[in-house]
Amino acid sequence: MTKALNVGLIGYGFMGRAHSNAYAKVNHFFDLAYRPVRKAACGRDQKNTQAFADQWGYESIETDWRNLLARKDIDVVDICTPNNLHREIAIAAAEAGKMILCEKPLARNGAEGQDMVQAVEKAGVPNMVWYNYRRIPAVTLAKQLIDEGRLGKIFHYRSVFLQDWTIAEDLHQGGQALWRLDVNAAGSGVTGDLLAHCFDTARWLNGDLDSVTAMTETFVKERMHNLTGKVEKVEIDDACAVLSRFANGSLGTFESTRYARGHKALYTLEINGEKASIAWDLHDLHRLSYFDHADDSIVRGWRSIHVTDSDMPYMDKWWVPGLQIGYEHSFVHQVADFLEGLAKDEPAAPTFKDALKTQYVCDAVLDSAKAQNWQKVRQ
Amino acid sequence: MTKALNVGLIGYGFMGRAHSNAYAKVNHFFDLAYRPVRKAACGRDQKNTQAFADQWGYESIETDWRNLLARKDIDVVDICTPNNLHREIAIAAAEAGKMILCEKPLARNGAEGQDMVQAVEKAGVPNMVWYNYRRIPAVTLAKQLIDEGRLGKIFHYRSVFLQDWTIAEDLHQGGQALWRLDVNAAGSGVTGDLLAHCFDTARWLNGDLDSVTAMTETFVKERMHNLTGKVEKVEIDDACAVLSRFANGSLGTFESTRYARGHKALYTLEINGEKASIAWDLHDLHRLSYFDHADDSIVRGWRSIHVTDSDMPYMDKWWVPGLQIGYEHSFVHQVADFLEGLAKDEPAAPTFKDALKTQYVCDAVLDSAKAQNWQKVRQ
């Protein structure tokens, strides 16, 4: 029999839904020792929180996260709030002895992140950050191919994350998304929101970044704030581009923007090695492109691997060859890995400590853009 | 509050899982008057059935479908058995006054299908066949574009469904899939299994087929039967290709095979109209290709529509633009539509009656292949 693990979810926006779906599905597809129970949902607005809880089958609600942390029947706290609340909630949760799952980025900056790492290490509680893209099967496969040595020495890493949703000067989206334009709530713009994903995957696949130089731009300088209703200066980065050197000697280029007309969530990565290269993009997330120089020369070409067969990462849990899973499944995989880690008493990656290193890359990028020079990445 | 609808599922293979997932998820994402309850799972093997029920949260199990039909607490019977049991179970379920959801194809042939249609019509019970591909958002969008008249007069319809899993003479898959090679269990080979999907979508998008001529082939003539363990003659069609004329004057070509090396579930369709054309394939199910002759000539080209925005069919229920859903979601959509139909007292397509027409196309195809001539499709 599976053992119940009571989850208290804080924040019920886009990520609250994605995590809840993962909790609801994971035991249908994975054989696990633990079973997450949707125990409590927490949000400031009682009515909305209750509606969310009803829809997703949470047994109870809280409107103050401190009350949630005080509950004895909560084993895991899942932080899905805007970034400015991560630090405070995480430290309190650690002190309350809860396991903590925290949405990415870990924090608004490295300093906040350090405090959080100290807190979870002091408390000795299992912790993980939701850099979900590591668990897209094609990305996990990329990791496997690299670890097998199929690429050989790496020369280049390039990655972009392109969106276009803030081109309109007059945004009519819900308040949910708009906190991402507020530097106090978000910490930064595309750097923390999108490049953080790129850096997390890059570090996982290609090791530490040593140094960076970056430029940022804010194309729309003033906007009406969604909460205050006043026109205010926009202080987040709308776009950010980065040159970097990895510790392994390879060169990296990164770029993210919310002004790339025609792209909604085009997260791409390409790695060129001496023996082989790989490429992937989120808009066709089930394919991995692979070029193997060892192929006979007359039949050498980029392979489009449709990552659906049962010998592919995670895919034995789902359907039959040829049939795709989607974005949401990366969260299911991450919960499954967390629960497996729990059973084996091994941390599931990325931990707060691991995610802090990504935060340091973001810090160096933003410092560089400001100082217009190269910055070493804190390790 | 939502109203419970108790489901009894018969068969717990691939489709049993796909349907169960849909029942579990649908109310998390759709606002509906009804809520499917996983009441009972039914299978011949008690241990396996119980394990399935545990994994998927079914409240009870049955090992004889007659017992399931006899239960008062079952509102809906979902038939996920091999094809040779569809007729008998469906008729009994209709007589028991149950709503019926039946896996495709409706039956092994038109004669069986007719009996089933008569039974549900006599009983007046809601009924539906799981031709799930209509509810892939890109396919639903295709229907919408055609209904809006964007394609104009249709000249051509072409569709293939290509697999490669039976190339190996010595198959080591589970018994689950292998009944598909037994003509008694399946009724036919690729015609009922795969072309039935192509015909269902074609009829939905382009209207009735008037006549067909076809050829079939069985590449591996003998195999060891998975149940008897004896080498037996293979009597199903490994491959089938069809020329056809639609009632609207357009020409159709169809082909399916399990011997197309490199393709796992490559279901494709293309429609050429006077004003525009569309194309789609299951291996990249979230894209619809669209060519509009009305575009300025210097910027005219096939558009690759990434069907993820919230104004796309069903996509307002899921995540944010750019993020894909997968194969399984087509079943969620079909359940949602069935439940909405129930609330409005309108049948959800395709009904048994609608699916019978697809069966008639399959019959004409198999008759044509045997007689080596053109056959009119029974209407």
Next chain:
Amino acid sequence: MTKALNVGLIGYGFMGRAHSNAYAKVNHFFDLAYRPVRKAACGRDQKNTQAFADQWGYESIETDWRNLLARKDIDVVDICTPNNLHREIAIAAAEAGKMILCEKPLARNGAEGQDMVQAVEKAGVPNMVWYNYRRIPAVTLAKQLIDEGRLGKIFHYRSVFLQDWTIAEDLHQGGQALWRLDVNAAGSGVTGDLLAHCFDTARWLNGDLDSVTAMTETFVKERMHNLTGKVEKVEIDDACAVLSRFANGSLGTFESTRYARGHKALYTLEINGEKASIAWDLHDLHRLSYFDHADDSIVRGWRSIHVTDSDMPYMDKWWVPGLQIGYEHSFVHQVADFLEGLAKDEPAAPTFKDALKTQYVCDAVLDSAKAQNWQKVRQ
């Protein structure tokens, strides 16, 4: 030193230009014993013929092809007229002892083709038909892969040739193209014009076709004739689809139309073998898709081979890896092969005799469409 070979070209339309370009370029890129000399261009309209000769560097002109054939200084006659003149000119050219290069299709039908084959065989003159697509490097590579046994036993061959230029009822193209709509000039519609290409390549790659069943359609039933100015019944096939069985046991499907909105010259082919599959299309003519089942399962996928490296067929003659050649180069390759054959006293394929077999396939297709039954292909 190269030896001059005097060419007399009959017809100066699209194909007259394509062949002339090949004559002008071939010795710049290929080291050959022979050098084609643009000796005479022949056309009925003196002024237009002279203008063509000036533009392309032909030394002289003729306005009656009989005069051209009577000239002692002409070694090779190149027939680029509408199809209805092929037979008469070819037979006269053979009797005059000329080498003959004839545009495809060989003739309007097999009976005409037989006469032509008899004539060139009696005269013992080198002869070749311009089925140029065999010499697209990616297609030549396909042949090489098949000959090396990489595909194993072949199960399926499928090919289409899709255009959209006759959708408009009121065509405003020059008279040049419009003879293709006149059954007397062309012999047939898409069958002789486009499917003939598909059949030539199919026979080359996969061997003889044994039997066929086909349907044809004429969507626009009447048009104003470009020469008579009168509205006349259209008697050519606008579209044609074919099922077939090859002598090697594989199944073939073919389709061609001029009513496939969005496609200009989309000639595609795909071959599925036991061990590997290949696919190609003319709109991206420099790529060959290849799937090799022998690849490690986790990195198995369709390879997109960019056929530009110097070890690819013909590509050592051109530029550097990564840089494409185009459509016209297939003619350069064919001239080069013809000239090499001449030097070695070996015929260059396809000869009239080889092309006659393609004509027999076209005959069987048109007969089948008329009789609505299966037809054996004359061998």
Next chain:
Amino acid sequence: MTKALNVGLIGYGFMGRAHSNAYAKVNHFFDLAYRPVRKAACGRDQKNTQAFADQWGYESIETDWRNLLARKDIDVVDICTPNNLHREIAIAAAEAGKMILCEKPLARNGAEGQDMVQAVEKAGVPNMVWYNYRRIPAVTLAKQLIDEGRLGKIFHYRSVFLQDWTIAEDLHQGGQALWRLDVNAAGSGVTGDLLAHCFDTARWLNGDLDSVTAMTETFVKERMHNLTGKVEKVEIDDACAVLSRFANGSLGTFESTRYARGHKALYTLEINGEKASIAWDLHDLHRLSYFDHADDSIVRGWRSIHVTDSDMPYMDKWWVPGLQIGYEHSFVHQVADFLEGLAKDEPAAPTFKDALKTQYVCDAVLDSAKAQNWQKVRQ
């Protein structure tokens, strides 16, 4: 009648062939007042030069370029030598009153380029640099779309030029290519060879670059020199990545390398504007990708424009819709434009002066990589 223009070609390598082909073909396809005559080929090795002249129909040869410049019967000098000779030859040619066509990059650096610009301006001779990619029809179309205002305000420009031919430490290519690894002959590595193309196109499409920051890397530090036979330090850049700001406020990223396994000549560009975006790559040079935000939202997607119709730039000169031309045709177009400019007494772009600005960008990039800071681009 066309007027002869006598060309003297210096250097008979890859580019000598590409230009010669253009001279041979241009009047077959374009109606022009001038006709280039292959008058003299010049190279240091008499035998090889004569062989080249024979193959390409040059009427005479020279083994000293000074002799060529001294000839009265030469109208145009075409410089296809390694970069280190551009300056000296060009200045002498200008002084001799010759028109000058010079391979790209204009020079090894801006200082050399300035001297060359001064020389041609003083002499008043027509001059042009072979940045041929402007005349790929898809790229020319991109320019047209931008000039029509279809993209609106530009936010982003990104471009890469990826090769993999120097990954092997032991290169066995001919001396021709290997001068590109010698900093004295080439001036720089990928910056002058490949990024110069990217910068030329970028400046043409998006205007001047204002400032840059760059990093370079040399992966293989020592190689045996192809001429000296000694192992020497490699001083060129194997890879270079650049962040930049354009004068119009948009952000640019550029990268080039010869260590991107799997790419032979992958020159790509993408431009994101407020209203539309475009993308192109050299490996499929006949397609332009275009995204138009003004499309109806449900049919909005990236369009793949197959640039072959007769209303596309240059394409009315070639074949019929659907049939591609290749890399070499960009040179034919450039010669045609040069000859048309001559007839109208208008310079054909890019002139030496225009190309000097690209040289300044390269200088700033290399200075930045050395100094590890941002550099303003000299205007």
